Amino acid sequence: MHSDLFGTIIQIGDILVSEEVVTEYFACDYEACKGACCIEGDSGAPLKEEEIEPLEQGYPVFQELMTDGGRAAIARDGFFAVDRDGDIVTPLSEGSPACAFCHFPGDGNCLCAIECKGLRKPISCSLYPIRVTKLTGGGQALNLHRWHICKDAFRKGREKKIRVYQFLKKPLIEAYGQEFYEMLCAAADHVNGNK
Numbered sequence: 001m002h003s004d005l006f007g008t009i010i011q012i013g014d015i016l017v018s019e020e021v022v023t024e025y026f027a028c029d030y031e032a033c034k035g036a037c038c039i040e041g042d043s044g045a046p047l048k049e050e051e052i053e054p055l056e057q058g059y060p061v062f063q064e065l066m067t068d069g070g071r072a073a074i075a076r077d078g079f080f081a082v083d084r085d086g087d088i089v090t091p092l093s094e095g096s097p098a099c100a101f102c103h104f105p106g107d108g109n110c111l112c113a114i115e116c117k118g119l120r121k122p123i124s125c126s127l128y129p130i131r132v133t134k135l136t137g138g139g140q141a142l143n144l145h146r147w148h149i150c151k152d153a154f155r156k157g158r159e160k161k162i163r164v165y166q167f168l169k170k171p172l173i174e175a176y177g178q179e180f181y182e183m184l185c186a187a188a189d190h191v192n193g194n195k
Contacts, residue, residue, distance in 0.1 A: 010187045012180055014139035021144055022188035025157030026129060026164045032152035035110030037128060039098045040149060043083035044090030046124040046132070052088075055079045055101075058119045062101070065113035069093035070100040090122065126171035129153075129164065163188065 008019040038045075047055075056079050063071060072094040081091045091100040101121075103113040114121045124132065131145040144164060146154075157167065165172065165184055173181045 008191055010184065010191070012183045012187070014135075014137070015176065015180070016135070016139065016141045017184065017187075018141070018143045019191060021130060021142055021164050022184065022191050024144055024154070024164050025160075025162060026150075026153050027157040027160055027162045027167050028150075029152040029156040030109075032156075033149055034108055035102075036149040037147070038102050038110050038112065038125075039096075041097060043085075043087075044081060044092055044099050045122050047080050047088045047090055047122050048124075049088065051122050052080050054120065055114070058114065058117070062103075062113040062117040062119060065103040065111075065116055066101060067093055067096075067098075067104065069096055070098075070102060070113075073100040123171060123175050127168060127175060130168060130172075163192075 010017040010019070010022065059074070059079070063074075066074075070093045073091040076094065077091045079091070080088050083089045092098065093100045093102065098110070099112075101113050103111045103116055105111060112121045112125065129145045129147070129150060130142050133141040133143065135141055157163070165181075165188055169181065172184070
């Protein structure tokens with residue numbers, strides 16, 4: 001671990017984890033936000049190149065749950081887009097800032113059409129509010145992203161005493177493995193023991 005003016009940085013192999021990932025509280029409050037993170041924003045969810053082919057293969061399974069605008073975006077642009085920063089992201093629904101893979105069941109909520117059919121949605125969606133940045137040399141940085149639409153999730157996390165890394169246990173293990181998660185928990189115990 002490294003500590004400086006910017007807070008503690010936890011290093012596990014070639015992965016750098018921001019202190020906030022282990023100190024801040026967070027638990028999605030879907031009843032409050034209704035899936036707004038899939039609807040708002042200026043680009044789609046970050047995608048790994050290896051996630052594009054499974055999206056294409058699974059499309060016949062989940063396309064019926066998508067909106068007409070979502071299907072139109074896929075027909076027009078394919079299964080990914082490149083945002084203004086040059087990153088690969090999910091396409092946006094035609095005429096909307098919503099992800100093309102959104103499903104609106106008619107109760108005011110937004111769900112992921114991919115996940116509704118039991119398939120794996122992009123890992124960046126599962127890891128939110130952690131955002132992953134690729135570092136020069138092949139490493140990664142895991143940072144906490146703060147967005148006004150998640151204010152209720154930060155509140156709920158504080159109330160229930162659930163920290164970001166605890167809430168995201170399953171996707172963190174999926175993305176980085178059990179050993180990484182155990183090391184992160186040990187680091188969290190060390191950092192939070194002083195707070």
